Amino acid sequence: MxxxxxxxxxxxxxxxxxxxxxxxxxxxxxxxxxxxxxxxxxxxxxxxxxxxxxxxxxxxxxxxxxxxxxxxxxxxxxxxxxxxxxxxxxxxxxxxxxxxxxxxxxxxxxxxxxxxxxxxxxxxxxxxxxxxxxxxxxxxxxxxxxxxxxxxxxxxxxxxxxxxxxxxxxxxxxxxxxxxxxxxxxxxxxxxxxxxxxxxxxxxxxxxxxxxxxxxxxxxxxxxxxxxxxxxxxxxxxxxxxxxxxxxxxxxxxxxxxxxxxxxxxxxxxxxFLPEFLIADKNAIRAINRNSYQIDISSFIRPTNKTIAWSFQLPKYVVDYFDGNTSTKEIIRKLFDKFSTTLEPEIIISLFRHGILKNAKSLK
Ligand code: SF4
Ligand code: SF4
Incomplete structure (x- = not known):
């Protein structure tokens, strides 16, 4: 989408x-x-x-x-x-x-x-x-x-x-x-x-x-x-x-x-908004096999006043590119050139806003 x-x-x-x-x-x-x-x-x-x-x-x-x-x-x-x-x-x-x-x-x-x-x-x-x-x-x-x-x-x-x-x-x-x-x-x-x-x-x-x-x-x-x-x-x-x-x-x-x-x-x-440099927070993800990370997400459901937890998987090679030194634009380009993978901006926004990717500049 x-x-x-x-x-x-x-x-x-x-x-x-x-x-x-x-x-x-x-x-x-x-x-x-x-x-x-x-x-x-x-x-x-x-x-x-x-x-x-x-x-x-x-x-x-x-x-x-x-x-x-x-x-x-x-x-x-x-x-x-x-x-x-x-x-x-x-x-x-x-x-x-x-x-x-x-x-x-x-x-x-x-x-x-x-x-x-x-x-x-x-x-x-x-x-x-x-x-x-x-x-x-x-x-x-x-x-x-x-x-x-x-x-x-x-x-x-x-x-x-x-x-x-x-x-x-x-x-x-x-x-x-x-x-x-x-x-x-x-x-x-x-x-x-x-x-x-x-x-x-x-x-x-x-x-x-x-x-x-x-x-x-x-x-x-x-x-x-x-x-x-x-x-x-x-x-x-x-x-x-x-x-x-x-x-x-x-x-x-x-x-x-x-x-x-x-x-x-x-x-x-x-x-x-997406920061220019992002770094994956390895404490927020789990390797479930050689190729994939499990991403755990929580969502607050306001009318019930409860938080639910759910998860999905992402290939390691995608997440590992976010090293804090390579720009987000460059990562998107490299993923496409090397793996024919199109990393949509909404996926990056989601990972950033759910705390899986952090703004590398704010950590320095
Ligand atoms: S609970 Fe189901 S029907 Fe309601 S917004 Fe979520 S996905 Fe849509
Ligand atoms: S009008 Fe009723 S059925 Fe339609 S979206 Fe709203 S709550 Fe759901």
């Missing part, structure tokens, strides 16, 4: 609003291979038997319910792409049941939100109680992928560049969340509706319960006003409003955009 533009990880609807930094290249995230998820436990009756594979095949990491922005709900409802048929039905069902259906979008119910807050540390990646309502047991699990929200777009269980990778994606998530918030507000406002805080401490909203009823009909009617009973049309209208927004208008609404953009730029620079 080669480098790709940041933009390519972001849903199409945002592309025309993104500044130049999003056209910069970044390494891929090959350790998070969702179509062949490396985090699925082989024996679900004993999911703790392999600590490197803590998740259930029936949930993967989709034990989270997204806050789908109003205009993205409208995108799902108005798009004729066959890949969205199932997602569309699920959205319509939620609207029918009034489950987390608010002018902001389709959100987790307050009940789900409170359960997640209390239980995610133990149940993330495993519990069907936390499973996303848009997840389907299949090779491709998301029924609304084209209109996914920021957290779903930029969540990776294992980062190629370790903590720097996590920080980079956090900066992109923060930027997108800021745009999302602005677009939600602009479109609701234009439709004459007020946004709702479902989860604040003093919120009086509890729009649905276990039995799919909602507790306060009057409150629901007041929230939806003239759009009550036509919530699907409201969401489609929000999508049309956002699609037709002009760049000038949005920049006056998008608060903090400059500082968030700067943060993306700083993190992107760190992510692609």
């Amino acid at each position: 080669s480098f790709r533009k940041i933009l390519h990880s972001i849903p199409d609807i945002y592309h025309s609003f993104l500044p130049e930094i999003f056209h910069q290249d970044i390494p891929p995230e090959p350790f998070s291979n969702c179509s062949n998820c490396p985090m699925i436990a082989e024996k679900m009756d004993a999911p703790d038997s392999d600590l490197a594979k803590p998740f259930s095949p029936h949930t993967k990491c989709c034990t989270f319910t997204p806050r789908i922005p109003n205009y993205m709900v409208g995108g799902i409802l108005s798009d004729i792409d066959p890949s969205l048929i199932e997602g569309k039905e699920r959205i319509l069902e939620r609207i029918k049941l009034k489950k987390g259906v608010i002018p902001n979008g389709i959100y987790p119910t307050k009940r789900y939100h409170d359960y997640y807050e209390a239980n995610a540390q133990n149940e993330f990646g495993r519990s069907k109680k936390l499973r996303c309502p848009f997840f389907v047991d299949d090779k491709f699990n998301c029924t609304i992928w084209k209109y996914r929200e920021a957290i779903c777009s930029f969540w990776f269980c294992k980062h190629l560049a370790s903590d720097i990778g996590a920080e980079f994606w956090k900066s992109v998530t923060d930027y997108l969340k800021n745009i999302q918030g602005s677009f939600i507000a602009i479109s609701a406002n234009e439709c004459g509706l007020q946004l709702v805080d479902l989860y604040g401490k003093n919120t009086s909203y509890e729009l649905d319960g276990e039995n799919n009823s909602f507790n306060n009909i009057e409150q629901y009617s007041k929230t939806w006003g003239k759009w009550e009973g036509r919530e699907d049309q409201y969401y489609i209208r929000c999508f049309e409003i956002v699609k037709n927004l002009s760049l000038d208008l949005t920049s006056s609404f998008i608060s903090d955009a400059k500082s968030l953009e700067k943060e993306v730029e700083i993190k992107q620079n760190e992510l692609v």
